[in-house]
Amino acid sequence: xxxxxxxxxxxxxxxxxxxxxxxxxxxxxxxxxxxxxxxxxxxxxxxxxxxxxxxxxxxxxxxxxxxxxxxxxxxxxxxxxxxxxxxxxxxxxxxxxxxxxxxxxxxxxxxxxxxxxxxxxxxxxxxxxxxxxxxxxxxxxxxxxxxxxxxxxxxxxxxxxxxxxxxxxxxxxxxxxxxxxxxxxxxxxxxxxxxxxxxxxxxxxxxxxxxxxxxxxxxxxxxxxx
Amino acid sequence: xxxxxxxxxxxxxxxxxxxxxxxxxxxxxxxxxxxxxxxxxxxxxxxxxxxxxxxxxxxxxxxxxxxxxxxxxxxxxxxxxxxxxxxxxxxxxxxxxxxxxxxxxxxxxxxxxxxxxxxxxxxxxxxxxxxxxxxxxxxxxxxxxxxxxxxxxxxxxxxxxxxxxxxxxxxxxxxxxxxxxxxxxxxxxxxxxxxxxxxxxxxxxxxxxxxxxxxxxxxxxxxxxxxxxxxxxxxxxxxxxxxxxxxxxxxxxxxxxxxxxxxxxxxxxxxxxxxxxxxxxxxxxxxxxxxxxxxxxxxxxxxxxxxxxxxxxxxxxxxxxxxxxxxxxxxxxxxxxxxxxxxxxxxxxxxxxxxxxxxxxxxxxxxxxxxxxxxxxxxxxxxxxxxxxxxxxxxxxxxxxxxxxxxxxxxxxxxxxxxxxxxxxxxxxxxxxxxxxxxxxxxxxxxxxxxxxxxxxxxxxxxxxxxxxxxxxxxxxxxxxxxxxx
Numbered sequence: 201x202x203x204x205x206x207x208x209x210x211x212x213x214x215x216x217x218x219x220x221x222x223x224x225x226x227x228x229x230x231x232x233x234x235x236x237x238x239x240x241x242x243x244x245x246x247x248x249x250x251x252x253x254x255x256x257x258x259x260x261x262x263x264x265x266x267x268x269x270x271x272x273x274x275x276x277x278x279x280x281x282x283x284x285x286x287x288x289x290x291x292x293x294x295x296x297x298x299x300x301x302x303x304x305x306x307x308x309x310x311x312x313x314x315x316x317x318x319x320x321x322x323x324x325x326x327x328x329x330x331x332x333x334x335x336x337x338x339x340x341x342x343x344x345x346x347x348x349x350x351x352x353x354x355x356x357x358x359x360x361x362x363x364x365x366x367x368x369x370x371x372x373x374x375x376x377x378x379x380x381x382x383x384x385x386x387x388x389x390x391x392x393x394x395x396x397x398x399x400x401x402x403x404x405x406x407x408x409x410x411x412x413x414x415x416x417x418x419x420x421x422x423x424x425x426x
Numbered sequence: 427x428x429x430x431x432x433x434x435x436x437x438x439x440x441x442x443x444x445x446x447x448x449x450x451x452x453x454x455x456x457x458x459x460x461x462x463x464x465x466x467x468x469x470x471x472x473x474x475x476x477x478x479x480x481x482x483x484x485x486x487x488x489x490x491x492x493x494x495x496x497x498x499x500x501x502x503x504x505x506x507x508x509x510x511x512x513x514x515x516x517x518x519x520x521x522x523x524x525x526x527x528x529x530x531x532x533x534x535x536x537x538x539x540x541x542x543x544x545x546x547x548x549x550x551x552x553x554x555x556x557x558x559x560x561x562x563x564x565x566x567x568x569x570x571x572x573x574x575x576x577x578x579x580x581x582x583x584x585x586x587x588x589x590x591x592x593x594x595x596x597x598x599x600x601x602x603x604x605x606x607x608x609x610x611x612x613x614x615x616x617x618x619x620x621x622x623x624x625x626x627x628x629x630x631x632x633x634x635x636x637x638x639x640x641x642x643x644x645x646x647x648x649x650x651x652x653x654x655x656x657x658x659x660x661x662x663x664x665x666x667x668x669x670x671x672x673x674x675x676x677x678x679x680x681x682x683x684x685x686x687x688x689x690x691x692x693x694x695x696x697x698x699x700x701x702x703x704x705x706x707x708x709x710x711x712x713x714x715x716x717x718x719x720x721x722x723x724x725x726x727x728x729x730x731x732x733x734x735x736x737x738x739x740x741x742x743x744x745x746x747x748x749x750x751x752x753x754x755x756x757x758x759x760x761x762x763x764x765x766x767x768x769x770x771x772x773x774x775x776x777x778x779x780x781x782x783x784x785x786x787x788x789x790x791x792x793x794x795x796x797x798x799x800x801x802x803x804x805x806x807x808x809x810x811x812x813x814x815x816x817x818x819x820x821x822x823x824x825x826x827x828x829x830x831x832x833x834x835x836x837x838x839x840x841x842x843x844x845x846x847x848x849x850x851x852x853x854x855x856x857x858x859x860x861x862x863x864x865x866x867x868x869x870x871x872x873x874x875x876x877x878x879x880x881x882x883x884x885x886x887x888x889x890x891x892x893x894x895x896x897x898x899x900x901x902x903x904x905x906x907x908x909x910x911x912x
Contacts, residue, residue, distance in 0.1 A: 381783060383812040417736075
């Protein structure tokens with residue numbers, strides 16, 4: 201996986217770069233907007249991590265320019281501004297995801313993984329999702345495990361769908377909030393955990409094999425193996 | 427000191443302003459007066475000319491009548507009457523009333539030929555006597571009439587044309603009558619008028635200057651009081667306030683505004699002080715924990731231990747980061763909020779989402795949730811409003827007992843959230859919205875004490891009103907939202 205990091209804060213760039221290299225990514229770094237735009241159009245990347253505030257050309261304009269040239273490389277926008285308005289602005293400009301500083305590297309990692317998947321698997325409409333003996337029919341919205349029909353609340357269905365779509369990848373609580381509940385906010389308590397445990401009660405509890413795993417300090421993952 | 431004050435006075439803009447205004451008024455006034463003076467003056471002189479012409483005509487008529495010359499005193503009397511008619515005393519002198527044409531020619535001939543007036547001296551002497559002109563004699567050397575030292579006659583300086591009007595009338599018989607009109611008094615009147623005008627204008631200018639000084643001195647004194655107080659405050663005596671007068675005018679208003687501004691700043695500063703104290707206090711716990719953990723860490727621990735250590739450390743730092751993020755967000759909401767977008771949302775739907783999200787949490791603690799929600803459209807930022815109501819709902823769950831009910835209703839934009847917990851003391855209603863204020867009994871529990879502050883900031887941003895009430899038992903939170911006008 202090849203990632204371009206466009207970030208003028210050396211320490212943050214260093215942190216992202218070395219952390220990504222540790223998990224086996226190839227990382228290129230740029231410190232200003234114009235250089236970043238040039239680099240992004242010359243080389244092919246699997247993802248770009250882009251800071252909003254950059255010298256030369258700011259992140260949002262870089263993003264718009266890049267999108268205007270027809271590039272659909274996944275872009276994750278980084279921002280020191282926690283304002284919701286900036287998030288919406290960034291997503292509207294064509295960013296695939298938005299992360300506010302300071303962030304945990306696990307959050308960045310999880311979001312990058314999901315972005316990669318989205319980019320590679322987007323082609324072709326899926327009608328059902330599977331994980332081991334669990335299946336989710338996207339047309340009838342029915343969940344089955346080992347031929348047993350499981351009744352799900354609408355929100356539980358969306359939660360399961362999101363987990364299944366990102367099978368084998370860790371999804372963080374914030375990601376779940378944003379995509380399953382459509383609200384971007386800080387829940388302060390373990391409310392997500394309660395929803396997950398409800399889902400577990402329905403999907404995992406009656407069966408021997410556990411599918412939904414908690415990754416401590418990071419989030420959740422649905423996977424068949426261990 | 428006095429010089430300094432005078433200098434300050436002149437320097438002040440209000441003084442210059444009043445001086446300009448009053449000066450302009452004075453200038454206009456003086457221009458009008460001056461024009462008036464000019465008009466009076468011209469008409470006065472014109473009037474004199476008319477009078478003079480009238481007299482001239484009368485005198486001509488008198489002299490054309492030969493009978494007038496029969497008696498010289500009668501003629502004099504008549505001439506005086508003419509003078510009296512116009513109400514001014516005229517000095518009338520009949521010069522050279524010589525009836526013999528030959529002798530005139532003789533005098534004239536002698537004038538031209540010899541520079542000696544001896545021959546006609548006798549003639550003139552005779553006429554001086556005849557006309558009863560005393561105190562004067564004829565100087566044959568120069569050909570002039572000379573006045574005695576102690577004569578009653580005044581000698582007029584004829585070169586001053588202003589003082590005399592002279593007309594020479596040529597009579598039919600070849601004689602000349604010279605009418606002279608003494609205008610000295612008119613000039614005096616004119617001068618007096620002019621002087622009065624000038625003195626008046628200068629006096630009024632002085633009065634104006636003093637008046638302006640006195641008027642602006644008041645303003646300046648009050649301004650300088652304000653400025654001095656501000657200087658004192660700038661130098662560090664922050665509790666100093668501008669004294670108010672009892673006039674209730676605009677200066678008082680300004681002073682009052684500055685004072686309340688200072689009060690507001692002081693209370694904000696106190697708030698900041700409290701917050702930083704609280705931050706320091708609340709930070710100490712996670713930071714100490716982090717510190718202890720780091721101290722306990724040994725490099726020869728196994729992988730599982732390292733993993734759990736890392737996770738614990740991340741959790742500690744996350745707590746600190748969350749606290750700061752919450753503080754930053756509140757700050758942003760309280761500051762400029764113009765760029766936060768608002769959209770038309772269904773508040774009922776949003777509240778249902780909140781309830782749905784937190785219901786499992788409530789059920790886990792053995793509470794039930796009772797909803798009574800009607801659709802209501804508002805113009806708001808959905809993320810922020812969701813955050814606010816989730817904070818409230820989360821609190822309701824956190825501070826309620828098991829086997830109780832949480833009621834959430836929304837009717838006509840009035841959102842009521844009621845729990846059956848311990849509630850909040852009346853005294854604490856305002857305090858709970860303060861930054862990092864935590865009720866004593868909750869000090870130990872989880873949370874950073876910013877939840878309600880955030881709620882308040884969000885509702886303030888939307889101009890919604892939040893009120894707390896006692897639900898006996900429990901707390902009743904009422905939020906009055908505003909319908910979207912569109």
